[in-house]
Amino acid sequence: xxxxxxxxxxxxxxxxxxxxxxxxxxxxxxxxxxxxxxxxxxxxxxxxxxxxxxxxxxxxxxxxxxxxxxxxxxxxxxxxxxxxxxxxxxxxxxxxxxxxxxxxxxxxxxxxxxxxxxxxxxxxxxxxxxxxxxxxxxxxxxxxxxxxxxxxxxxxxxxxxxxxxxxxxxxxxxxxxxxxxxxxxxxxxxxxxxxxxxxxxxxxxxxxxxxxxxxxxxxxxxxxxxxxxxxx
Amino acid sequence: xxxxxxxxxxxxxxxxxxxxxxxxxxxxxxxxxxxxxxxxxxxxxxxxxxxxxxxxxxxxxxxxxxxxxxxxxxxxxxxxxxxxxxxxxxxxxxxxxxxxxxxxxxxxxxxxxxxxxxxxxxxxxxxxxxxxxxxxxxxxxxxxxxxxxxxxxxxxxxxxxxxxxxxxxxxxxxxxxxxxxxxxxxxxxxxxxxxxxxxxxxxxxxxxxxxxxxxxxxxxxxxxxxxxxxxx
Amino acid sequence: xxxxxxxxxxxxxxxxxxxxxxxxxxxxxxxxxxxxxxxxxxxxxxxxxxxxxxxxxxxxxxxxxxxxxxxxxxxxxxxxxxxxxxxxxxxxxxxxxxxxxxxxxxxxxxxxxxxxxxxxxxxxxxxxxxxxxxxxxxxxxxxxxxxxxxxxxxxxxxxxxxxxxxxxxxxxxxxxxxxxxxxxxxxxxxxxxxxxxxxxxxxxxxxxxxxxxxxxxxxxxxxxxxxxxxxx
Amino acid sequence: xxxxxxxxxxxxxxxxxxxxxxxxxxxxxxxxxxxxxxxxxxxxxxxxxxxxxxxxxxxxxxxxxxxxxxxxxxxxxxxxxxxxxxxxxxxxxxxxxxxxxxxxxxxxxxxxxxxxxxxxxxxxxxxxxxxxxxxxxxxxxxxxxxxxxxxxxxxxxxxxxxxxxxxxxxxxxxxxxxxxxxxxxxxxxxxxxxxxxxxxxxxxxxxxxxxxxxxxxxxxxxxxxxxxxxxx
Numbered sequence: 001x002x003x004x005x006x007x008x009x010x011x012x013x014x015x016x017x018x019x020x021x022x023x024x025x026x027x028x029x030x031x032x033x034x035x036x037x038x039x040x041x042x043x044x045x046x047x048x049x050x051x052x053x054x055x056x057x058x059x060x061x062x063x064x065x066x067x068x069x070x071x072x073x074x075x076x077x078x079x080x081x082x083x084x085x086x087x088x089x090x091x092x093x094x095x096x097x098x099x100x101x102x103x104x105x106x107x108x109x110x111x112x113x114x115x116x117x118x119x120x121x122x123x124x125x126x127x128x129x130x131x132x133x134x135x136x137x138x139x140x141x142x143x144x145x146x147x148x149x150x151x152x153x154x155x156x157x158x159x160x161x162x163x164x165x166x167x168x169x170x171x172x173x174x175x176x177x178x179x180x181x182x183x184x185x186x187x188x189x190x191x192x193x194x195x196x197x198x199x200x201x202x203x204x205x206x207x208x209x210x211x212x213x214x215x216x217x218x219x220x221x222x223x224x225x226x227x228x229x230x231x232x
Numbered sequence: 233x234x235x236x237x238x239x240x241x242x243x244x245x246x247x248x249x250x251x252x253x254x255x256x257x258x259x260x261x262x263x264x265x266x267x268x269x270x271x272x273x274x275x276x277x278x279x280x281x282x283x284x285x286x287x288x289x290x291x292x293x294x295x296x297x298x299x300x301x302x303x304x305x306x307x308x309x310x311x312x313x314x315x316x317x318x319x320x321x322x323x324x325x326x327x328x329x330x331x332x333x334x335x336x337x338x339x340x341x342x343x344x345x346x347x348x349x350x351x352x353x354x355x356x357x358x359x360x361x362x363x364x365x366x367x368x369x370x371x372x373x374x375x376x377x378x379x380x381x382x383x384x385x386x387x388x389x390x391x392x393x394x395x396x397x398x399x400x401x402x403x404x405x406x407x408x409x410x411x412x413x414x415x416x417x418x419x420x421x422x423x424x425x426x427x428x429x430x431x432x433x434x435x436x437x438x439x440x441x442x443x444x445x446x447x448x449x450x451x452x453x454x455x456x457x458x459x460x461x462x463x464x
Numbered sequence: 465x466x467x468x469x470x471x472x473x474x475x476x477x478x479x480x481x482x483x484x485x486x487x488x489x490x491x492x493x494x495x496x497x498x499x500x501x502x503x504x505x506x507x508x509x510x511x512x513x514x515x516x517x518x519x520x521x522x523x524x525x526x527x528x529x530x531x532x533x534x535x536x537x538x539x540x541x542x543x544x545x546x547x548x549x550x551x552x553x554x555x556x557x558x559x560x561x562x563x564x565x566x567x568x569x570x571x572x573x574x575x576x577x578x579x580x581x582x583x584x585x586x587x588x589x590x591x592x593x594x595x596x597x598x599x600x601x602x603x604x605x606x607x608x609x610x611x612x613x614x615x616x617x618x619x620x621x622x623x624x625x626x627x628x629x630x631x632x633x634x635x636x637x638x639x640x641x642x643x644x645x646x647x648x649x650x651x652x653x654x655x656x657x658x659x660x661x662x663x664x665x666x667x668x669x670x671x672x673x674x675x676x677x678x679x680x681x682x683x684x685x686x687x688x689x690x691x692x693x694x695x696x
Numbered sequence: 697x698x699x700x701x702x703x704x705x706x707x708x709x710x711x712x713x714x715x716x717x718x719x720x721x722x723x724x725x726x727x728x729x730x731x732x733x734x735x736x737x738x739x740x741x742x743x744x745x746x747x748x749x750x751x752x753x754x755x756x757x758x759x760x761x762x763x764x765x766x767x768x769x770x771x772x773x774x775x776x777x778x779x780x781x782x783x784x785x786x787x788x789x790x791x792x793x794x795x796x797x798x799x800x801x802x803x804x805x806x807x808x809x810x811x812x813x814x815x816x817x818x819x820x821x822x823x824x825x826x827x828x829x830x831x832x833x834x835x836x837x838x839x840x841x842x843x844x845x846x847x848x849x850x851x852x853x854x855x856x857x858x859x860x861x862x863x864x865x866x867x868x869x870x871x872x873x874x875x876x877x878x879x880x881x882x883x884x885x886x887x888x889x890x891x892x893x894x895x896x897x898x899x900x901x902x903x904x905x906x907x908x909x910x911x912x913x914x915x916x917x918x919x920x921x922x923x924x925x926x927x928x
Contacts, residue, residue, distance in 0.1 A: 023423055024416060025461075026348075045461030074452060074460045096348045098423070102430035105345040106438050113569040115634045116490075116560045136444045140452075169441050170347045184488060191487055191562070197434060198566035202661060206570050209633050212597045216604055220538060228538045229489075229509030255887055256880060257925075258812075277925030306916060306924045328812045330887070334894035337809040338902050368908045372916075401905050402811045429898060577801040579866045580722075580792045648720060655719055655794070662798035666893060670802050673865050676829045680836055684770060692770045693721075693741030 002040060002058050002067055005033045008091075009040035010053035012179035016095060017048045019187045027095040028073040031179035032083050034090075037061060039083055043070035063142075074141065081145030082175065086159050091179030093186040099193035100172040103127065107168045110196050112209050117192045118217035119228075120163075124208075125189065126151050127166040148173060161222075164189045234272060234290050234299055237265045240323075241272035242285040244411035248327060249280045251419045259327040260305040263411035264315050266322075269293060271315055275302035295374075306373065313377030314407065318391050323411030325418040331425035332404040335359065339400045342428050344441050349424045350449035351460075352395075356440075357421065358383050359398040380405060396421045466504060466522050466531055469497045473504035474517040476555060476643035481512045483651045484561075491559040492537040495643035496547050498554075501525060503547055507534035527606075538605065545609030546639065550623050555643030557650040563657035564636040567591065571632045574656060576673050577663050581656045582681035583692075585626045588672075589653065590615050594632040612637060628653045698736060698754050698763055701729045705736035706749040708787060708875035713744045715883045716793075723791040724769040727875035728779050730786075733757060735779055739766035759838075770837065777841030778871065782855050787875030789882040795889035796868040799823065803864045806888060808905050809895050813888045814913035815924075817858045820904075821885065822847050826864040844869060860885045 009031040016022040016029065025048075030041035040056040057068035063080035065072060073079070079092050103110050103125075110125035112118060117125075128151035135143035148165050152158075163185045164174040174185035199206050221228040241263040248254040248261065257280075262273035272288040289300035295312035297304060305311070311324050335342050335357075342357035344350060349357075360383035367375035380397050384390075395417045396406040406417035431438050453460040473495040480486040480493065489512075494505035504520040521532035527544035529536060537543070543556050567574050567589075574589035576582060581589075592615035599607035612629050616622075627649045628638040638649035663670050685692040705727040712718040712725065721744075726737035736752040753764035759776035761768060769775070775788050799806050799821075806821035808814060813821075824847035831839035844861050848854075859881045860870040870881035895902050917924040 023419060043462065044459075071459070071462055098427055099430060101346060101348060101427050102434055105427065105431040106435035108434060113633065114565060116565060130442065130445065133442075133444045136448050140448055169345070169445060187487060195562055195565050195569065197430065198563060198661065199569040201433065201665065202566055202572060203570035210594065210597075212600045213594065213633060216600050220604075227508075227535070230507065230535055255883060275926065276923075303923070303926055330891055331894060333810060333812060333891050334898055337891065337895040338899035340898060362906065362909065365906075365908045368912050372912055401809070401909060429894065433897065577865070578797060580797060651719060659794055659797050659801065662795060662893065663801040665897065666798055666804060667802035674826065674829075676832045677826065677865060680832050684836075691740075691767070694739065694767055 002033070002038070002056075003053070005031055005038070005040045005058070006053045006056040008179055009042070009056040010051060012091060012093070012183050013042050013051060013056075014048060015180070015183045016093075016186075019183070021095045021097045021186055021190060022048070023096075027093070028075055028079075029091065029093045029179050029183055030073075030079045030083075031091045032089070034087070038066050039079060041072050041076055041079055043068070044073050046070070075144070077139065077141035078145040078148075078173070081142055082148065082173075085145070085149050086175070089159065089175045090177045091182040092173065092175045093179070093182040094171070094173050095186050095190075096171045097186065097190040097193075099197055100166060100190050101170075102197065103193050104166040104168055104171050110166070110193055111206075112214060113196050113199050113206055114209055115213065115217045116195060118209060118214045119221050120185070120188050120192070120218075121161055122211075122214040122218040123157060123162050125164055125166060125192065126155055126157060126162065127168050130168040144170075234265070234270070234288075235285070237263055237270070237272045237290070238285045238288040240411055241274070241288040242283060244323060244325070244415050245274050245283060245288075246280060247412070247415045248325075248418075251415070253327045253329045253418055253422060254280070255328075259325070260307055260311075261323065261325045261411050261415055262305075262311045262315075263323045264321070266319070270298050271311065273304050273308055273311055275300070276305050278302070307376070309371065309373035310377040310380075310405070313374055314380065314405075317377070317381050318407070321391065321407045322409045323414040324405065324407045325411070325414040326403070326405050327418050327422075328403045329418065329422040329425075331429055332398060332422050333402075334429065335425050336398040336400055336403050342398070342425055343438075344446060345428050345431050345438055346441055347445065347449045348427060350441060350446045351453050352417070352420050352424070352450075353393055354443075354446040354450040355389060355394050357396055357398060357424065358387055358389060358394065359400050362400040376402075466497070466502070466520075467517070469495055469502070469504045469522070470517045470520040472643055473506070473520040474515060476557070476647050477506050477515060477520075478512060479644070479647045480557070480559060480650075483647070485559045485650055485654060486512070486561070491557070492539055492543075493555065493557045493643050493647055494537075494540075494543045494547075495555045496553070498551070502530050503543065505536050505540055505543055507532070508537050510534070539608070541603065541605035542609040542612075542637070545606055546612065546637075549609070549613050550639070553623065553639045554641045555646040556637065556639045557643070557646040558635070558637050559650050559654075560635045561650065561654040561657075563661055564630060564654050565634075566661065567657050568630040568632055568635050574630070574660050575670075576678060577660050577670055578673055579677065579681045580659060582673060582678045583685050584649070584652050584656070584682075585628070586675075586678040586682040587621060587626050589628055589630060589656065590619055590621060590626065591630040591632050608634075698729070698734070698752075699749070701727055701734070701736045701754070702749045702752040704875055705738070705752040706747060708789070708879050709738050709747060709752075710744060711876070711879045712789075712791060712882075715879070717791045717882055717886060718744070718793070723789070724771055724775075725787065725789045725875050725879055726769075726775045726779075727787045728785070730783070734762050735775065737768050737772055737775060739764070740769050742766070771840070773835065773837035774841040774844075774869070777838055778844065778869075781841070781845050782871070785855065785871045786873045787878040788869065788871045789875070789878040790867070790869050791882050791886075792867045793882065793886040793889075795893055796862060796886050797866075798893065799889050800862040800864055800867050806862070806892050807902075808910060809892050809902055810905055811909065811913045812891060814905060814910045815917050816881070816884050816888070816914075817860070818907075818910040818914040819853060819858050821860055821862060821888065822851055822853060822858065823862040823864050840866075
C-alpha cells in the first residue's frame with residue numbers, strides 16, 4: 001500500500017546515523033505523500049540498526065495512525081501540523097545534533113557569518129522561543145509545531161527561503177521538498193552552527209555578512225538565474 | 233556456571249570502544265545477577281580487543297572474587313558497594329569519557345539546559361565532591377562508592393531518577409536496569425556534557441530549563457502515562 | 465582526449481571527503497595541463513559518491529568549457545584566473561573546511577604559532593578582505609580570483625612560499641605543483657587553523673613564533689639544503 | 697639482520713594514524729636495541745600507507761645510519777640523544793597531535809587536573825622552553841634533545857616518572873620501555889591535553905588535583921604495591 005513512501009522515509013532516516021546527527025534512538029524523519037494526504041514517520045524509540053522500511057508508520061495531517069503496527073514518533077503531531085500548514089513541503093527532519101542543540105539551549109539565532117550559510121538561506125537561522133507553560137501542559141507536540149509556525153510569521157520569514165529552525169531549549173527541525181532534502185538541511189544546519197560557534201570564539205565582534213554577498217550566494221544557487229548545479 | 237552473566241557483561245563492555253567512550257584499557261562495565269548475589273566485571277588493565285566473555289571476573293557484594301582467573305577491575309569495590317546499597321540496579325559503567333571528565337575536573341554539576349538532558353532526568357547531573365584525605369588513604373575504591381551514595385543522600389536525589397554521577401577530579405559513573413542500559417547512560421551523559429559545555433561558551437548566562445518543560449520531557453518518557461517508545 | 469588530466473583531477477577530488485574536508489557537494493579541485501593550456505575541474509553540485517573521472521569538465525584559462533557534458537564548478541572562473549596569473553601552479557583546491565571557514569568568517573589572518581605551520585610556510589596565512597559590492601555584483605567568481613591575487617600583491621607574499629589563502633566570509637583556497645599537493649595543503653591548512661584556534665583559547669596573548677625557528681623549519685623542508693623527505 | 701627491531705618499529709609507527717595522532721607524513725616512532733646499541737626509526741617524509749618494515753632505518757646513538765637505504769626522520773638526532781642520555785628507555789614517539797601542539801604553542805605546562813592524568817604521572821606535563829637562536833642555528837635537532845633533557849634536569853623530574861614532554865612552539869615527545877609504550881603515552885598525552893583544555897574553558901580557576909589523590913592513582917598503577925592490571 002504505502003511501500004514507496006515507507007522506503008523513502010526509511011532511507012532518509014538511515015542517513016541520520018551515517019551523518020553523525022543522532023545517538024541511539026534520537027531523531028526522526030518523515031516523508032509525505034501529498035496525493036493521498038498521509039506521511040510516513042519513524043516509529044518511536046526504535047534503534048536505527050533495527051529499523052525496517054515496513055516499520056515506518058503512516059499518519060494523516062491530524063496525526064492519526066492510518067497504517068502500521070508500531071507507535072509513531074512522539075514528535076508526530078509536530079510533523080503533522082507542519083505538513084498541514086505548509087502544504088508545499090515534502091519531508092521533515094528532527095535531530096538533537098550537538099551544535100544546533102547548543103545554539104537552541106543558548107536561546108540564540110545563528111547569525112549569518114559566511115557564504116556556507118548564505119548558500120542555503122540569506123537569513124539568520126531563527127530560534128523559536130521556548131513554549132509557554134500553557135502550551136507545554138496542553139497539546140505539547142502540536143503546540144511545538146505552532147511555535148515554529150508562529151516564529152516564522154512573527155519574523156516574516158518564508159519557510160521556502162529558510163528551511164530550518166531551532167526550538168529554544170530543544171533542538172533543530174528542518175524540512176525540504178523531499179525527506180532526503182530535509183536530512184541534507186539537518187546536516188548543513190549542524191555544520192553552520194559549528195562554524196558560527198567557532199567564529200564567535202575567534203572574534204566575539206564578528207559582523208554579519210553584508211547583504212550583497214548574502215544575496216549573491218543565495219541567488220546563484222536558488223534564484224531564477226541560478227548557475228550552481230546541473231540544472232536538473 | 234556464569235556464562236550468561238559473563239556474556240552480558242562482555243557485550244556491554246565491548247560497546248564502550250564502539251561508542252568512543254574509552255581509550256586503551258580505560259573504563260569498565262559490570263552486570264549483576266541478583267538471584268545469585270554476584271556480579272561480573274571487566275578484568276583490570278586488559279585491552280578491549282583482547283577481551284573474551286570468559287575473562288569477566290565474578291565477584292560478590294563484598295568485592296571478593298567468586299570465579300575467574302584474572303584480577304578484576306581496580307574499581308571493583310566501588311561497583312560492589314553500589315550494588316549492595318542500591319538493590320534495584322542491574323549494571324554499572326565507569327568511563328573517562330572526555331567531556332564528562334572535563335566537568336568532573338572543573339568540579340561542577342552539569343546544569344539541565346535542554347530537552348536532551350530532560351529526556352533522561354529532570355535534575356542537574358551531580359558532581360560528588362573529591363574524597364577527603366582519610367577516604368583516599370583508607371579503602372579508596374570502597375570510599376569512592378560511599379562518596380557517590382552520600383552525594384545522592386545529601387542532595388535528596390533518587391538513583392532511579394538520576395542514573396549518572398560525576399566524581400570530582402575523576403570522572404563519570406552511570407548505572408541502570410541492565411549493564412547495557414548503564415552503557416547507554418554513559419554515552420548520553422557524554423553527549424549532555426558536551427552540549428552543556430558548548431551552550432555555556434555561546435551564552436555564559438544561559439538559564440536552566442524551566443521546570444514545566446523538564447517535567448514534560450521526563451514524564452513523557454518515564455512517567456506513568458509515558459508515550460515514548462513501543463511500551464515494551 | 466583528456467583522460468590523464470581527468471583521472472588526476474578525479475583522484476584529487478575524491479581525497480576531499482576521505483580527509484573530512486567536505487560535506488555533500490561542497491568543495492572542488494582542479495588540475496591543469498600547461499602544455500595544452502586547459503584544466504580539468506569537478507562538475508557543479510554533483511555528490512562525490514556519484515563522480516566519475518569522465519565527469520571532470522575541461523576548461524581553458526578564460527573559464528570556457530573545452531570538453532565535457534556537465535556544467536563545471538560555479539567557482540571555475542576563480543580557478544581559471546589563478547592558473548592564468550600564476551603560471552607555475554599545477555592544481556587548486558577550494559573547500560569549506562570547518563576551522564578554516566571559522567577564521568575566514570572572523571576575518572583574521574592565521575598567526576604562525578608553531579613548527580607545524582612553519583613546516584609549510586614562514587608567513588601567517590593571509591585572509592583576503594571581503595569583495596567590494598561592485599566586485600560582488602560584477603563578475604563575482606572572476607573577482608574572487610582577483611581579490612586573492614591582490615591580497616598577495618598587497619602583502620608582498622609569494623604564491624610559491626604561501627600556497628594557501630582565506631577569503632573573508634567565504635573560506636580557503638589552496639594550490640600547489642599538482643592537484644594532489646593542493647589537496648594536501650587544504651588538509652594542512654585545516655589542521656593549522658584548528659591548532660591556532662585552540663592555542664588562542666589557552667593563551668590569548670600567545671606570541672608569534674620567532675623568526676629563527678620559522679626559517680629553520682621552513683628551510684629544512686623547502687630550502688636549497690633541505691633534508692626533510694627522500695629528496696625525490 | 698635487524699628484522700625484529702624493524703618490525704617493532706614499523707608496528708609502532710603504524711599505530712599513529714590508527715590512533716588519529718598524525719596527518720600525512722607527520723610524526724615518527726623509533727625502537728632501540730640496547731644490546732647492539734642501535735635504534736630503528738621511520739624514514740623521513742614517507743606516507744604511512746606506503747611504509748614497509750624494511751624501510752625502517754637503523755642508526756647508532758650518534759645518529760649515524762648503520763643500515764637502510766632511505767634517509768631517516770629529520771628528527772633522528774633528537775631520538776639519538778635521548779637514547780644516549782636516558783639509557784633505560786626503549787622507544788620514542790614524536791607527533792604533532794592537535795591538543796598537545798596547542799599547549800606547546802601556548803607555551804604552557806599541562807596542569808594535573810584529574811585521575812586520568814595521575815594514572816600516568818603525578819606531575820604536570822612540562823613544556824620545555826623554545827630553543828635559543830644559537831641552538832636553532834646550530835645543530836638544531838641535537839639541541840632539541842638537549843632542551844628536553846635540560847627541562848627535566850631544571851625541574852628535577854625523572855624521565856621514568858614523566859614519560860612525556862611538550863617542546864614550546866613545536867609539539868610532544870613521549871617515550872617508554874618499548875616503542876609501543878611510547879605510542880601509548882602519545883595517545884594518553886593527547887587525551888590529557890584535550891581534557892585539561894576543556895576543563896579550563898569550564899572553570900578558568902580550576903585547582904590542581906590534591907597530592908593525596910595524585911599519589912593514590914599513580915601508586916595503585918605504578919607503585920611497589922600496584923594492583924592495577926594483571927601483574928605481568
